[in-house]
Amino acid sequence: xxxxxxxxxxxxxxxxxxxxxxxxxxxxxxxxxxxxxxxxxxxxxxxxxxxxxxxxxxxxxxxxxxxxxxxxxxxxxxxxxxxxxxxxxxxxxxxxxxxxxxxxxxxxxxxxxxxxxxxxxxxxxxxxxxxxxxxxxxxxxxxxxxxxxxxxxxxxxxxxxxxxxxxxxxxxxxxxxxxxxxxxxxxxxxxxxxxxxxxxxxxxxxxxxxxxxxxxxxxxxxxxxxxxxxxxxxxxxxxxxxxxxxxxxxxxxxxxxxxxxxxxxxxxxxxxxxxxxxxxx
Ligand SMILES: NC(=O)c1ccc[n+]([C@@H]2O[C@H](COP(=O)([O-])OP(=O)(O)OC[C@H]3O[C@@H](n4cnc5c(N)ncnc54)[C@H](OP(=O)(O)O)[C@@H]3O)[C@@H](O)[C@H]2O)c1
Numbered sequence: 484x485x486x487x488x489x490x491x492x493x494x495x496x497x498x499x500x501x502x503x504x505x506x507x508x509x510x511x512x513x514x515x516x517x518x519x520x521x522x523x524x525x526x527x528x529x530x531x532x533x534x535x536x537x538x539x540x541x542x543x544x545x546x547x548x549x550x551x552x553x554x555x556x557x558x559x560x561x562x563x564x565x566x567x568x569x570x571x572x573x574x575x576x577x578x579x580x581x582x583x584x585x586x587x588x589x590x591x592x593x594x595x596x597x598x599x600x601x602x603x604x605x606x607x608x609x610x611x612x613x614x615x616x617x618x619x620x621x622x623x624x625x626x627x628x629x630x631x632x633x634x635x636x637x638x639x640x641x642x643x644x645x646x647x648x649x650x651x652x653x654x655x656x657x658x659x660x661x662x663x664x665x666x667x668x669x670x671x672x673x674x675x676x677x678x679x680x681x682x683x684x685x686x687x688x689x690x691x692x693x694x695x696x697x698x699x700x701x702x703x704x705x706x707x708x709x710x711x712x713x714x715x716x717x718x719x720x721x722x723x724x725x726x727x728x729x730x731x732x733x734x735x736x737x738x739x740x741x742x743x744x745x746x747x748x749x750x751x752x753x754x755x756x757x758x759x760x761x762x763x764x
Contacts, residue, residue: 485679488513488534488576490520490567491541495635496581496668500538503672509534515541520563521555529570536679538579539567542611546585547726549607556606561613568621577624577684579675584631584663584690586612589730594694597629597686597739605727615686626678627686628671631735632700635668636761642754645701646762649713655705659698659717662732664690667753677745688735691750703751707758 487504491497492512504510511532518525520541529537542560543549549556564580571578585608586601587593603612615627634640638647642665649655666689674689695703698717705713720731737747747753 485535486511486533488529488532488537490518490537490539494540494542494544495633495637495640496630496671497540499635499668499672500540500675503669503676513541520567521558523562523566525563526566526570526573529567529576530573533574534576536577536579537567537571538581538675539564540581542581543607546605546607546729549605549610550726553606553610556610557613560607560610561617564614565617565621568618568625571624572622575624577626577679577682578618578622579626579628579679580614580618582615582627582629583608583611584629584733584735585730586615586629587730587733589733591732593732594734594736595688596736597688604730607727608730623684625684628675628678629686629688629690629735630666630671631690631733632663632665633668633671634665634757641665641697641700642704642757643761645704646708649705649710654714654716655701656716656718656722657698657701658720658723659696660731661720661729662694662696662734664693664735665695665700665750665754666690666747667750667757670747670753674740674745674747678740678743681743683743685739687739687745688737689740689745689747690735690737691747691753692737693750694734695750700754703754704758707755708762
C-alpha cells in the first residue's frame, strides 16, 4: 500500500478517505490552518513529504459564499490544486483532484459523461473548473474525480438537514426540479482506492448510480426512516431562493470508471446504509 497524503482531512469526504486508507502503510492527514492549500509554500511541503499519492479533498465549498468572495474561492479551488500539482511533479507523486458536477451547466434532461466540455456557471463552479485545468497543465499523473451531492457523517449535508427539519417542523417543502446524483462519501472513498491502483490517469465521474431530484431524495429518506406519512410538498427551485442558481440537471454518468469495473451502487442502497450508520433513531 503506498504512502497516501490527504488534504482537507477534516472535511466530509476527507474523513471518509482517512477511514478508507486507515490501514495504509503510511497515511498523512493535512488540515488547515497548518496546511493551507492556497499558500504557494504548500508545494514545498508536498515535495518534502513525498507521498506516492496525494488526494486533494480540500476546497472552498461554500457555493453561495463564493459569489461574494471570488478571489478567495479561486485562491483555494484553482491555485490550490496548481500548487499541489507542482509539489507532486517535483517528488513524482500522483494527484487525485476532487471536482464537482457543477462544472456542467446542467441543462434539463442532459447526462454528463467524462469527455464532455465543461460549462460552469457560478463562481464556485468556475473556480473548480479552473482547478481541474491548472492541475492538468502541471501534472500527467493526475486523476480528476468529479463527484456530486455528497453526504456522510455530520450535519452539513442534505439528508442530515432534511432529517432534522422533518423532526423540527413535522412537514417539508422540497425542490422537485433540481436533479443530481446523491453520493455517499464512503462509496467514493472505496472507489478512489480502486482507481489509484489502476494507474490509468484521467477524468472520472465517481457517483452513486441513478439520478434523483431533491424531492425524490427526501421522500426516500423519509421512507427509510419510517416517516413516510410526513407531508412533503414538492416546490420549484424558484420557490427556494438562493444567491446562486444551482445547475438544474448536472447529472453525471460514470462511464470511465465502469469500463474499469469501478461501479458505485444505486443511490437508494447507499442511503439505506447511511440511515443505518448515521441516523439510527
Ligand atoms: N459536498 C458536496 O455535495 C460536493 C459536491 C460536488 C463536489 N464536491 C467536492 O468534493 C470535495 C470535498 O467536499 P466536502 O463535501 O468534503 O467539503 P467540506 O466538508 O466542506 O470539506 C472541505 C475541507 O476543505 C478544507 N479547506 C477549505 N479551505 C482550505 C484551505 N485553503 N486549505 C486547506 N484546507 C481547506 C475545509 O477546512 P475547514 O474544516 O477548516 O473548513 C474542510 O475541511 C471538494 O472538492 C468539493 O468541491 C462536494
